[in-house]
Amino acid sequence: MKTIHKKNTTFLNLAAAALMVAALVLGCKPNVSNGGEVQPPVTDGCTITMSAGANGSITASPVIPAGGKVAKGAEITFTATANPGYRVDTWMVTPTKALTADGQQGDAIAKVKVTANTTVNVTFKPIVYTPVAYADLHNHLTTAQPETNGIYYIEITGLTAPDVTGNSIRDSASPLGQILNSNRQKKVALKFGAIAGVTDMSSCFNGCTSLVQVSDIPNSVTDMYSCFKGCTKLEHVPNIPNSVTDMHSCFYGCTKLEHVPNIPDGVTDMYSCFEDCTSLTSVTLKCEYLDGKFHYAFYDCSRLSTGSIKVPADSLDDYKDNADKMKAEAEWFAKDE
Structure with missing residues (x-):
């Protein structure tokens, strides 16, 4: 009976060690979100999204490539163009620190420096x-x-x-x-x-x-x-x-x-x-x-x-x-x- 007890003890020790190693490995996985799914790290740039409300449009210079990813640190100038009878109202840039110049109420231009995933939205109102x-x-x-x-x-x-x-x-x-x-x-x-x-x-x-x-x-x-x-x-x-x-x-x-x-x-x-x-x-x-x-x-x-x-x-x-x-x-x- 003693021999059996030693084998069981050895098995339990090995199992505990394995669990500890697994915990350490899993603890190194980055950015766990979306209900527990593990998101891969962003290695090819930051995502930037732009949108315009009704009665106008928005463009970017340089043009944002397909897929919406740009190099970290990229500087982009956004231009809002209102439809006839309307003018630019407000800009919303997230995160706010991405906005480097202009982009205030009524401005036609907003300049942004992309250091993280960023969204840019502009709205318009009647003149x-x-x-x-x-x-x-x-x-x-x-x-x-x-x-x-x-x-x-x-x-x-x-x-x-x-x-x-x-x-x-x-x-x-x-x-x-x-x-x-x-x-x-x-x-x-x-x-x-x-x-x-x-x-x-x-x-x-x-x-x-x-x-x-x-x-x-x-x-x-x-x-x-x-x-x-x-x-x-x-x-x-x-x-x-x-x-x-x-x-x-x-x-x-x-x-x-x-x-x-x-x-x-x-x-x-x-x-x-x-x-x-x-x-x-x-x-x-x-x-x-x-x-x-x-x-x-x-x-x-x-x-x-x-x-x-x-x-x-x-x-x-x-x-x-x-x-x-x-x-x-x-x-x-x-x-x-």
Whole structure:
């Protein structure tokens, strides 16, 4: 009986030792979660997820690869684009320490440094414009307070055709533009009321560095020569009316402008239209190419790339053959589907 007792004791000791070894091995397994499942360690980067609420979109630069994983320490700039009639409201970045710059209420951009799994979300809200009579505009800009994002959203009333017509020969802004130029430290988003009989908006906002957005333009306009020339803070422009024919130097020097609405098919002059638009990434031209009228249209548009300029199918060869005159690359042009 003693012999049997020793064998049992030896067996129990060996079993206990085995259990101890197993406990030590299991104790080294990392990140146990999901109801006890063992999650493998992340060895190929951090996961980043971005999303946008209704009435807008979000993009990332550099582009997040398929699968959503980026190298630890990657720095990404997120850009929110609101639909017409809306503006950026709030950003939510998790973890909060990932946000390194911007990303405050109303900001169009949020800069993030990824050191752990990260989520980025942006929401949008309707723009509420304050009605302001043209005669009171200067007083409003000097006494009223802007929105939380520092922008004055103004629906301007009482305008007449001469108020929005500048002098393209003298390269000077319209009376409306001159009011904005006297408040250069401000940021202004404008919405027009009705303007009877206006056809000429040449140089309207010439040099208006306070202008960040215009929501609409009268449908009777034909001349937009230098209309937004030198508006270096301009980010959003309205749909171009189908009546427009002259867009010579229209957006010259609009260095923050990334996208523009379609250029109507009736446009016959685009000389230097987008010259020095260094942020422009895409544009669709519905108009045919006219030799001598489109020179320098894309001079110094350094962010345009292959296929980023859509043109009518029957004019594609003309655009490609004359790319050098427009200071573009032939491969930038592609058929508008």
